[in-house]
Amino acid sequence: MGNLKEIKSKAELEEAIHGVTPIVVVHFSGSQCEASRQIDQVFSQLATDFPHALFLRVDFEGKREISEAYKVSKVPYFLFYKDGKIVETLRNTNPSSLANKIASLAGPTNLAGPAAPASLGMAAGPTVIEKVQEMSKESGSSSDHQNPTPGLSRYLAGRVKQLIDSHHIFLFMEGYPDQPKYQSSKTVVDVLHKEGVSFGSFDVTAEDEIREAVKLYSNWPSYPQLYCHGSLIGGSDIVVALHENGELNSVFRDHGFDGGSSTTGVADSVTGLSDKLMSRLKDLVNAKPVMVFMEGKNDEPNGYSENSIIGILQEERAPFETFDVLLDEEVREGLKVLSNWSSYPQVYVKGEFIGGFDIVSEMHKSGELTRLLSEKQIIMLN
Template sequence: MGGSVRDVKSKGEVDEVVASGSPVILHFWASWCEASKHMDQLFSHLSTDFPNARFLRVEAEEQPEISEAYSVSAVPFFAFCKDGKTFDTLEGADPSSLANKVAKVAGSINPGESASPASLGMAAGASVLETVKELAKDNDSSKEKNQVQPGLSGPLKKRIQQLVDSNPVMLFMKGTPEEPKCGFSRKVVVVLNEERVKFGSFDVLSDSEVREGLKKFSNWPTFPQLYCKGELLGGCDIAIAMHESGELKEVFKDHGIDTTNEAKEKESGNGKGGISKSTDLSTTLSSRLESLVNSSAVMLFMKGKPDEPKCGFSRKVVEILQQENVPFESFDILTDEEVRQGLKVYSNWSSYPQLYIKGELIGGSDIVLEMQKSGELRKNLHEKGILPAETIQDRLKNLIASSPVMLFMKGTPDAPRCGFSSRVADALRQEGLNFGSFDILTDEEVRQGLKVYSNWPTYPQLYYKSELIGGHDIVMELRNNGELKSTLSE
C-alpha cells in the first residue's frame, strides 16, 4: 500500500515487505534526533509522490535486530531496496540525496542521473527546500547549546561525576560488553577491544536516573557515551571515525592510557548498573587458572570439545581457528564448575567461550569473528609467532581471496573517498552483487604492495575469484554493455 509511511516493529515484518520485490525505502530514526524529525517530514511527502514504493519507518534503538541487519550506526539512515535486495543506502540528513535516491529506486530517473526538485513532484520539491531550511536553523541553534543543561540535583550530579571518573576510559552503554543491548553499543565495545584498552562500563538500562541525568550532564542525548579521563569523546559514530583515523589511539596515548597488549583484565559492567571489580580468588585456584591459560600458546575455554561443541558460540570460534589453520588446545568448562566460575573472575569476562593467545584474553565469539573479518586475528597470530611470518604477498593473496568479488577502494562502499570508487561500488550494488571491500587508505603497505602485485597502478581495483578484472573504466564499460553481472557470476 503506497502513499503512506508504515511503522514496523519486527525484522520479520521488514523481510516480508522487502521480499515482495517492490521498491522499499526504510527510514531508521531516533526520537532524540532533530535531524531525523525533519527528514521524516520529507520522507512522508515522498511517500505521497511515489505511491508505488513502500515506505517503512524503523526506530533504530528500539529495533536493534533490524538496525544490525542493515548496518545502521548513526541516524538518520535510509536503506533502499528493490527486487528483494538492498539497492543503496544513505546516512545523514541530506534532503536532496534522499529525494534523488528515492526517485532512482522507484524508477522515476535513471541511475547516474540527478533529478531537480521539480522533477520529483511539487510536494517533494517544496519539501526538500523546507527541510534544508529547518536543518540549517537547527545547526545554528545547536551552536548556542554548548553549556551543561541545568536541572540536575546535587547528589545525582555528584554520583554521575563519580561514575565518569571511576575509570580512565569509561563507556556508558546499553547492556554490558559481553551482552550489548543495542548495535551502537556493541560497535563501540568492538572499537575499544581493537584498541586493546582497558575500560569500565555502566549499563544505562539498569538505572533510569543515571540514564536521563547523564544526558543533561554531558549535553549529549544518546547512548553509548565514551569518556576518557572524565572528558566526553562522543558516541558511536565519533568513536568509530576516531578509531579508523588513528585519532583515538593518539587520544589514549596523550592521556597516558595503556594500550599495549599486556593488559589481561577488561573492566566491564556487572549487569546491575555498577562498576565491575574483581573478587580475590584463592591462591590455589588462581595458580591453577594461570597454569591452564598458559598451558598452550592458543587456549580456548569452551562448552564441550572441538569435535563436539555444546553451544553455537563455541562452535563458531572452533571453526574460525580451524579456518585459520591455528593449532590450539581447549578446556571444557562444563566438566569443572570451579574453573567455570573462577575463570569469570580471573579474566573479568562473564561468558564463554574465552580465547587466549600467549596468556592474553582475546575475547569471545563476537570479538574473534570481528578480528577474523578485519584480518587482525591473523596479524596477531603472526606477530606472536603462532603462525609463520606472513609476507606482503601472502597477505595480499589472502585479502584478494577473502571474497569471490573483492573491491579494493578508497573509503568504504557506504562512505567512499573518491568518485571512481563510489561509482564502482554503486555499479556492483545496482547489479545486486554481493562483494567484499578493503579501504586502501587505512593500510599503506597494502596500498603500495597491491600496485606491484597486480601491476595496476591506480584504484579502485576489482577482483573476481582472485583474478583482476580491472579498474573504474573497465567496470563501467562492462556495466554499460550489460556484461558486469555475467562476468562476475561465471
C-alpha cells in the first residue's frame, strides 16, 4: 500500500511530514499493546479509504528515539499534520474518533472520483464499521472517562458526563432537533428519526463553557457528536455511513441499547422511580438555593467528606441546607438515580447537581465554586 509506510528513523519521519503530501497521519503503535494492535487494523483500512493522505506507522518500543523525540509515552497515539504543521492529536482507541478526525482533514471534498473512500465518500468503510462494532463490545461505555480529562475541571467533566448519561442516546449539536443551525446537525437528527430512536440533545451554541468542555472530554474537535450509553459513536460522517450501510442499529445494540425510551435517570419506565418520588426529589433539590445531601446532620456530619463540604460552603459564605439521607432510604437511593451519582455527599445549586466532595473541593480551590455561586446570585463578591 503506497500511502502506508513503516518509519525506520526520525529523519525519515520528519522528511515525510514535510514532504509533498499535505495530510499526514502518524500512528505510534506497540506490538505488546492489545488496544494498539486492534486500532492498527482500522488505521490500515483508513489508509485505503483515504489514498490522498499519507499514513505512517512508528514502532513505539522498537524506535524509542522517535517516541522520545515526539514525547510519546503511551500507545496508541496519533499525530495529524497538515502542510507540515501538527493540527490534532489523539490518544484513545475509539475507531470512530480516528476515522472522523482523518475525514475532517482529508475528507470527501479533497478526493477525486476514482480515489473516493471505500465508504462511498463517508468517513468509515465497511471494514471500519465492523471494527467499530467489535471494539465497542470490549471498550465499555465510559471507560475512557474514569480519570479526570487533562485540561478539564472535575466539575465540568461531571457536567458533561451527566448530560451524556442522561439519555441512552445523546446528541451534542448546534441548535435544537426541530431547529438545527447547521446541515451536519440536521443530518444526524434526520438519521436518528429514520432509525426510530428517541434521544436527548444539548445546543452547544447556548453555552460556550460546555461547548469547549465537550471537545476536551471527547477529544473531538467538532460538532455534532453522537453518544450511545456514554460512548462516542462519532460525528455526522460516521453516523451517516453507519446508517446507509444499515449498521447503526447494530452499533446501538452493541453499546447496550435495544430501543425503547431513551431517557435515563428521569423516566419511570427506565429508572423505576414513581412520579410521586420524582416530584419529591425535585422539590428537595430545589428546597434551598444550595442543598447538601449527606450522611449525618449539619452539626453532626458522619465523615470527613461531609465535614469538609460544610467547611467549604461556610468558607464561601454560602447559605445552605442539609438533608440526612440516612434517615430516608427512598430519598437516599432515588437521588443516586436522579443525579446518576452513586455516593454521598451530593451538592445541588439551584436544583442543579454540582458534584460530590472531590469535585466541590477542586472547584473551591480553583475559585470556580465562588464564581458559580456568584453567577447564581447566592453570594455577593466584594
